Amino acid sequence: MLPQQVPAPIVEHSYIPTPAEAAPSEPEEPLPEVQAPEPASAVKPAPAPKPKRRIVRPKPQEPAVAPPPEPAEPPPPPPIISTRTMQHDQLHGLLDAEVQRPDGKVVGRAVDMYIDAAAKPKLLMVNLAGFMGVGDRKVNFPWTAFRFTPNAKGAPITFVQPSPPAKGKPADPAPKPQPVNEAPANLVQLVDSTVSQKSGARIGRVVDVLVDSQAQPQALVLDLSSSLAEDKRHVAANWGDLHVISHNKQWQLQMDFNDAQLKATPTYSPEQPIKIVSPVAPVAPEAASATAGASAASGTSGAAATGPTGTTASGAVSAQKPASSARPAK
CATH class of the missing domain: 2.30.30.240 (PRC-barrel domain)
Structure with missing residues (x-):
């Protein structure tokens, strides 16, 4: 009843792009591949164990040990x-020392001495020289009748003449030799x-x-x-x-x-x-310990002591x- 329309013919037109449109475009990222779904029956492998982390613990510090004290040096032994x-x-030996007169003439040699109970010198024994050894004799003189000169170039012992008397006083008698056998018994x-x-x-x-x-x-x-x-x-x-x-x-x-x-x-x-x-x-031990304690307390005060040492x-x-x-x- 209605009139049948004739479809319009399809005409293909070719489209020529402009130069701007013909410029290359950025490549498109490829689409990720679609993974095929794993079958439900497949067992998943166990995950690899994570590597254990090594824990370094500091060693406990050892307590510092103090070295044992060195033993004190023993005190030096007391002097003996x-x-x-x-x-x-400064000194001259008495035995065989030459004896001279004040004029320097040697008259003999000292051979011995006598002391008293207090160790005081009292007599000097002199061997008076003779001629060629003939006439030598040993006699004693008072110790105070001689002067000693240790560093003398000549005779170290000199016979001393008595000093001249003072006015109104008698002269001192000259010392006379005494026989050796007459020496006092208390010497x-x-x-x-x-x-x-x-x-x-x-x-x-x-x-x-x-x-x-x-x-x-x-x-x-x-x-x-x-x-x-x-x-x-x-x-x-x-x-x-x-x-x-x-x-x-x-x-x-x-x-x-x-x-x-x-x-x-x-x-x-x-x-x-x-x-x-x-x-x-x-020194007794008690006295030695007491002396050591006193020395430690006084320090070096004792070093100032005077006198010949x-x-x-x-x-x-x-x-x-x-x-x-x-x-x-x-």
């Missing part, structure tokens, strides 16, 4: 002897005498006496050859340590040395400085004893 040094131009002949310890043990033999310029003996030269085994030497013992004692109505010479002190004494030699030795009395064999310093400190006979 003390020494003082003198030169040969002790020194040279070749034996010196002993308190215990009675023999120390040595007196071979010389060292005298200074004031006519004061300073040391005894002792020969220890027979007092200690294999100890053949001489030592200079301090004159002030000499004691004259009476035992069984006989005079004896005594010093306070023991065997250890004698072994520690330096050897006397005419070519070396003279080291005069004195024994040091041992001598150095001990171990390096300590001790006071010198005067030459006249010998004790009288008991």
